Amino acid sequence: MKDLRQSQARASRNKQAKENIAYLLKRVQKSVEANDLTKAEEYVKQAVKAIDRAVQKGVMKKNTGARKKSRLIKSAKPQAKK
Secondary structure, eight states: OHHHHHHHHHHHHHHHHHHHHHHHHHHHHHHHHTTOHHHHHHHHHHHHHHHHHHHHHTSSOHHHHHHHHHHHHHHHSOOOOO
C-alpha cells in the first residue's frame, strides 16, 4: 500500500514538472513567432531553469535535458538573413 502511494506521488510530481516544461516551451515558441524577443529571452531562461531542475530531480535524463535546451536556444535565436 505504501509503495503504491509513493509511486502515485512521484508520478504526479513528474507529470507536473513535464507539463510545466511543455508550457514554457510553448510560450517561447509563441513569443518567437510574434517577434517579441525580449519576452522570448525571459521565457528561455525560465525554461532552461525548469529543465535543469527536472534533470537534477531525475524527472528526465541528462541527455534529454541537454537536447531540449539546445533546441530551445537554437529556436529562440534570431535567424540570420542570407
